[in-house]
Amino acid sequence: MDKTQVAKVDNVTLARRGEQVDGTLHLTPHHLIFSHFPPLSSEDQAKGLTIRPKELWITYPIIAFGTLRLAPAASRQLSSIRLRCRDFTFVCFYFANEHKAREVFESIKQWTCKSGRLDKLYAFTYQPLLAEKEFNGWEIYNPRKEWMRQGVLKESSGWRISDINTDYSFSPTYPALIAVPSSISDNTINYAGRYRSRARIPALTYFHPVNNCTITRSSQPLVGVRQNRSIQDEKLLATIFSTSRSERPLASFSHPNLENEQSDSSHGSSEWNEAGPDMSNAEDVKDDMLAAARGNSEDERMIYGAQQQNLIVDARPTVNAYAMQAVGMGSENMDNYKFATKVYLGIDNIHVMRDSLNKVVDSLKETDVTPLGPNRDQLARSGWLKHIAGILEGAKVITGQVGLQHSHVLIHCSDGWDRTSQLSALSQVCLDPYFRTLEGFMVLVEKDWLSFGHMFRHRSGHLNSEKWFQIENERIGGDNNRGFESSGAGQALENAFRSAKGFFGRDNNSRDSLQESDGEMLSYDSDTPTKKPSPSSAPRSIVAEKEVTKVKETSPVFHQFLDATYQLLHQYPTRFEFNERFLRRLLYHLYSCQFGTFLFNNEKERVDTKAKERTRSVWDWFLARREQFMNPLYDPEVDDHKRGQERLLFPRPKDTRWWAESFGRADEEMNGPRLSDASPATGYDSPGAIRTPIVTGIETAQDTVTTEASSTNVSNVAASGLAAVTSGLSNLSILKNHQSEPKGEESLKEVEVEMQ
Template sequence: MERTRVAKVEDVTLARRGEQVIGTLHLTPHHIIFSHIPSLPDSAPPATPARPKELWITYPIISFCTYRPAPAASRQPSQIRLRCRDFAFVCFYFANESKARDVYESIRLWTCKVGRIEKLYAFTYQPPPPERELNGWEVYNPLKEWARQGVTDRDGHGWRISRINVDYGFSPTYPALIPIPSTISDNTLNYAGRYRSRARVPALTYLHPVNNCSITRSSQPLVGVRQHRSIQDEKLLAAIFSTSRSERPLATCSPPNLERESSNASPVGESSVQPLGDITNTEELENEILAFRGESDSKQQIYGAQQQNLIVDARPTVNAFAMQAVGLGSENMDNYKFATKAYLGIDNIHVMRDSLNKVIDALKDSDVTPLGPNRDQLARSGWLKHISGILDGAGLIARQVGLQHSHVLIHCSDGWDRTGQLSALSQICLDPYYRTMEGFMVLVEKDWLSFGHMFRHRSGHLNSEKWFQIENERIGGDATRGFGESGGAGKAIENAFLSAKGFFNRDNTSRDSLPDSDGEMQSYDSENPGARKPSSAPRSVVSEKEITKVKETSPVFHQFLDATYQLLYQYPTRFEFNERFLRRLLYHLYSCQYGTFLYNNEKERVESKAKDRTRSVWDYFLARREQFLNPKYDAVIDDHKRGSERLIFPRLTEVRWWSEAFGRTDAEMNGTRSGSTPSIYRESSSTERTPVLTGIETADQTTTTGTAATEPTSSASADMAAVTSGISSLAFHKSKENGEDTRTMGQMEVEMQ
């Protein structure tokens, strides 16, 4: 109890949604507990004792805390306002200012001074009897799941399981078992790993049982300004796209007036790219470079004829090109003539974090007022636009695999944020198994936990002093807006190239070394990216105490759950689990009660012995299975019966606010629905509808167009029709029904920071 200045405070007033109750506040090492005796209804028998009600708040779920002392010479009480990651907003009022300050300091110390993951609640949690008999860690067995898909140790449908990473020496952020084409040797894979960021090579994540077409995932290639190439990477991708042949090849179309895109000569042979060193924050680097480019840069896209197989770069085109300046980038399609590349235009983690902050701004007074959220602020947040973009990309991938009988490779920057979203959602669209409760658990384990996602960094489990403030003085900077990101374009480019200098001049040349940095570049302080950390800082302090890097936090997994909710809402009979299942999973993402979401990759979980020392979050759901079952679920799969088809595809016109996740009613978030106008566009007439696809590139033909400010002309419409006739699944929105904004393929929206 060394951190608790006060363990119990009587006569505390709790305000929530404009209602107030008086009770007792308890502070434990892992929870804030508020208990009160509710008033009995008049109809209750006189002798009926009132049962106390309790509100439990775990420290890691606190996302912002404000302490406001009582003004001098005023009778107003002191107050502590909490904003939680599950979108609960509460305010505590104290008559005694001294006790209020002690409570604030205790909360801050318990929340921010944990120092190590191993001190979180998951490592002391004792499950109740229903959970005690279960072992959710056994839900996912990679060999069993690959066998279900038809992939075996030796040769299954042209695939085998490589054990090159069994000790995590090949790629520390990848799973121990990596499915690759049977024709690719581990030696070839080893060389190919030198060409992909963090050695996250193209690897199988899903094999379609009907046509044997695949979804593979990877990180970005190390192309750079010199247009490096890797024969081994090209051989690997060619083998992946040759594991099956489409029975119904796509028709090739050639839009008129195509211009051949000039390309730099690429050296033949193995890539001579620099090793990655220990840089870990490529999203941050991408953001800084884009900030410098500014609005003056021409936002051009490319499109061309669709080929049989597809490389999906989830980033906006300009983001991918900008990363070439620091040795990264996107595939040069002159070297991958067996595929087409599509840029999806999904923004990075910083844009998504800012979007959620804007949603919170619309909800942040939920503790002291019963009023609904500001609908204009909700619309301006862009949250639904981002969810629609992710769903649109997943729909594109699902159509390519399920309908067009094609292979798809997905990547973004490091291949563990946008890539995870697109990969998992497209599999939900393709495979009914992943729409069962067990299948969804397997999907999360495979595509998020095994293939790696930075849960510890994105979720901010160890919290930060920046999220605590006294009165109006913020500790450590702005708590919601950028954290020291100001400084203009000149500062941004200076930071970008300083980062690039550090990127190419590392003492430790390991591609995946993450010592001390925990997700950010070691050479630069998170508060001032242009300033070097003192070299005299004792390494023991860094290694023994971990902190949350605020710029690394982002609601990536939250967006995946939100997008899954959209599919569940649109197809209520096709999912075995209900909306509450997703909502409770979002809560436990932040609760730190279970060990499932505490680490960034499989290697960290193995080294920390998480399966022996913590419980799996699936214990919680399996012990209460009946609570999370969907009564409307229909397990029958029949492609000849409408509504029972194997495949489902997102309907973007029905994207809506997941009101339950934000702690609001449907009426408050979505309003009164009328007609068929999609809520995302009805809420704000100024919201522009941006196609998810911002560019298509092939080796043979490309074209670039400027940003369109008007509706396409008849010739442009004809060109678009020619393109879409060959890419029937790309989900371009050409119709002006319901007042939708029609955009040409050259239209692209990139949010600059």
């Protein structure tokens, strides 16, 4: 059935950033296009010059919310359609004809929702430009080539490539080829897979070529209330952690950046300043906790590189990890993993991150009808910078363990494809200069996000939902997922715009004015779903059958990774071959559905649907425009003896700032002076508010150590059974007494959602 009720509407007024222009609206099967003629200056008119129309292209999948507001009967006001896009474009269209407005709204809704089928998206009909046809981005990542670069394929590495998952029957969400220790048989791997959620066993993702230490990643173990264990899983992990022995400790090596941060920070402080959480001393905090767990005095604490200290990094808050035991999952019992120490990073789940971004959107949502800047108070309350700083701090801990202390690290969260991917990929950016090149970053995304699996289809909401399209006059009640709900100045200005069309009279040549397309469109925790994918899933289950986007499964996980990468780029501007524009365009194409790269959840889905044959890779688009994404400040030289040229990068979480360009705002609008001391830019109520450090818990085989704000009694939670879960949940109330915001209630809500 033809979804277009109307293909072209004249005399439409577009409002954006408080400006208005009149033009024509076109609705094509894949894009909404608004064209208008900018005013011609008197000087150009005298020269007899003509002007070309300017166009605004909006691809349907990038539309996040839409609201139709019908003009009251016998009113001089105009009906309007307000759209909020996932790339944070906010626009409003005004129509003199109510019937036309309704037709356009219904057409946009139907084209955006695409009847719940992936093969109806633009990627399956997109025809690349001639320049793009010269590239094949699908071949940019070859796992064997990358393992060879890292040194994994050397006989002395202690690793081999297992074929146990070549048909994806062992773990449908894992890559076909998995690197495992040479001494571990596939039979052991098969049994170990039964102990990890979705059989996502500890598998190699990074082999550090300097010291042969590794980053492995997995999902959570199936511990449950009965404290289940797996000898095979324990053997696998013990072997991974013994695959290298440092021949020369780096006790005498000191990283200049790390030295500066430690000298500038007070020992043991957990205060949060206006730039974000002051975690520059989190390594000291962690060392103190490790020393306490072993009964060592501070004087006996080991320095970087003095000995190997292998880590199991659980990205979740401590209480959440224990709560998962009630549904048969949980976190490692360290009595069975005495060869390692476990840390909890306290990074919140997908639901908290989604709510945080929604609060950022709330501060920007009047952007279409007003020229005002973002609401700074709402930005402060979003907590977005706190979350980005937490991810950076986790990457900093992992980078220090692998790069300085010559240790192995295993990372997991719940299913090992959200927080795990963030930490794994970001740590490798910090460890390996190759991943800071344009090609290397593409390989990293292919490896740690696409090959190891991330739920792009669900997290990005590619198939959209009719719930996100509302007719305001017919809506009853409110909704946290609402698109727009004007009030105050925004409502007053919109009413004025609707009652009198007109342009402000200034030229459309500012950064925020309507611009021509810049090329990409010209040719036109539970962190898991409830059902485990079947190994025998047919392609039609992914593409042909209808699927409804579940709002609660959407979350800006990959967006946060790009934001954290931007923070590193801003902090180390000479160490990256690519520029900020590359990250911004990558964020746009995450949602554009113009390419097949980000449409699927794992490698198996891409193989089953023949994505490489039926769609183009997003890397073709970037490689064809390579010069646009080069960083002129890039210095490729690596020399650990020269400041600014070290191999390792250490994030500075305290310097976390708003990535203003990603939200379509000027830097001064989001990172300028705060309105008052009571509303710092990072989202905390007061500069002196005490916040939970990123390392919320340390476990060894003997003891459990946690921070006060996490729980004073979490050591008791180390006991098995439902009593552990009950103890952990009851201690959530402690948070309310230590924080100025109702964090306890927030955490409780989060745990309840994770257990669903």
